[in-house]
Amino acid sequence: MTTIWFSPPVFVKTELVGVSYACNNARGASEQLLKWDKRGPKWKRASALCLSALEGEGVDPKEIRQAFEAAAKEAKKLISHG
Secondary structure, three states: OOOOEEEEEEEEEOOOOOOEEEEEEHHHHHHHHHHOOOOOHHHHHHHHHHHHHHOOOOOOHHHHHHHHHHHHHHOOOEOOOO
16 A cells, blocks of 8 residues: 655644644545544545545545644644744
């Protein structure tokens, strides 16, 4: 199974208070998404893209990153750096 990397990383809050996660690949994004309670339309899109990438379908890493960032924002998990 290939790891699909993207850059720059997306920083998200974790279930541990004060601990963030710098996500820079589809596998990490998928693992984080599964931990979230809020699962709206952006979560569904990001999850589907991550799953497709992990199954070897040709998904653009930039598209995965954008979808994961949008899902994180939707779930109020995004930590902005900038």
